[in-house]
Amino acid sequence: MSALWAWITLAVVIGVSVVIVEGGRRLLAGRLARHWPSVGRVARRCAAPAFAFAAVVSASTAMPYGHMSEHAGGLVGHLLHIAVIGVTTWLVLRITYALTDPPLARLMRIEGERNRRARRARTQMMLLRRIAAMVIVILAVGAALFTFPAVRAVGAGVLASAGVAGLVVGIAARPTLGNLLAGLQIAFSDALRLDDVVVVQSQWGRVEELTLSYVVVRLWDDRRLILPVSYFTEQPFENWTRHSSRVVGSVELHVDWTVPIEELRTELYAMLQENPLWDRREWVLQAVDVRPNGLVTMRALMSAADSASAWDLRCDVREHLIAYIREHHPEALPRFRTDAGGLEDDGTGTRSGPDDGDAGVTAADPVARRREMRGGEVDDHVRAPAENGGGPERAGSGAGSFRRG
Incomplete structure (x- = not known):
């Protein structure tokens, strides 16, 4: 009979905790949300992990371990311990994202002269949020692993040889750490921001996503160019909106x-x-x-x-x-001129000068005409345009000031 009451008590404790969380959710998403809409959004975003946290923590607390065998009690307690770590991490991450999403949404709506500063703040906030989430997840995974006795023994050995382990881990994780440091450098040096217009590898596009490991550039034809973050600290690129979008x-x-x-x-x-x-x-x-x-x-x-x-x-x-x-x-309109050298039509389809008896020299062959007149010398000034294609080269930068409208 006592075992039955123990399981009934467990069910009651779980039910009461869930009811308490539901009451808090209704209060935050109902009455308080009328005066503070952000509170209601946070409550709705965190409802699912809050219910899971209440159920797992209450179950871990009220679980009747005394009515189980030693092996079963230890296994259930270990699993509940890992579950508590998991739901706590989930709840903390959801709260963090729920609190930072409204400021990010407000920064996205800023236009005009303040847009550049808003994009800088948004980029830094998103990178810091990703770093915080990564640190929280790593700590949670480490805490879950250290619940196993074998892992704790390995951890003690690693701490005893921290220098060698740190060197090995640093060499193995060099690309990851390099991208992490590059992301922080980009975020706080203001070299690259979200929605910046850039030219990378002769491709024009806009920065669509900036993470700790890669940058997504949306090209003009809706293709995506994905590059590691370290590329933007090691290779040159054009940023058309560095100071202004104009x-x-x-x-x-x-x-x-x-x-x-x-x-x-x-x-x-x-x-x-x-x-x-x-x-x-x-x-x-x-x-x-x-x-x-x-x-x-x-x-x-x-x-x-x-x-x-x-x-x-x-x-x-x-x-x-x-x-x-x-x-x-x-x-x-573009046209190409040919200097006939004053030749006249002699009625036979060719052109000859008044003192020229050679009827084989035509107006279409000025080089031959010049060669004949100069005794066989080639006029390089006439040949050069024909050999070089005769087309205009791309203009240089040009001088002159702008006219203001």
Whole structure:
């Protein structure tokens, strides 16, 4: 009869503890949540681990070990001890995440000039939360393992030879520790933040996730580039939002020398005034290079609020300028000139000069004409454009100040 009462007492203790937790949950998620909504969210997030913690702790306390055999009592007590460690870890982690989620959500909604500081704080908070969770889990696993006598004996031996063990563990865990230190360095040096726009390995993307071991970069075509955290401390990369999200986009056009630059500059400014992607900060249109093949390189620079807007604005400007030149100034489209050297048509399909009796020299072969006129010498200045492809090279950085809209 006493054994029956012992099991009944166990059931009553578990039931009472669960009822107490349920009452606390209703109080926090009901009345108090009306005045403090964050309290209600924390109560709802922590309800499941709180019930498990109450049930396991009450069972471990009221378990009738005296009515079990020595082996069964020891085994049940050991399992309950491990279960208490597990549910306590679960509850602590859930409380930690429930308390830090609302500040992280508020930081995500901050825009404007404060966005950079908000992303920095969010990155640091998330990394610190992951470090805290990792430490808690490691301590919980260690505590659970030390409940076994064999593991305690091994632990005592490890502590006795802590120097050698630390060296071995350090060598074995060097990549993990390196990524951990790299993550802390990135978080507190402000070199990389969540939602930063970066160019890594010639790939443009946005930092989507930053953990203690890897960084996920969401590329422009929705692919994900996953790199170890240590990459960003050992390799160079571009951060377009290091101090501000504003960027300057460029558009280059190769047109004929007859292009009306001032008219094109006026048309560009009028187009930018009507385009909502331009932030009305800076713009300029300059001739940055001229080529001996009759082409001039025009470069338009315009500012935008962020890299995505800059990309779309560049495409709009490029399409508009191409259409404007084609419709209003078709003579300024790219063309390649050939110097015929003043040769005249002799009626036989070839061109010859007034004193030239060689009818085999045509206007399409100026190099041969120059060679014949110079006694067989090759004009390197004429040959060079043809051998080099005759195409314009990419313009340099260019000089000149921005025009302010």
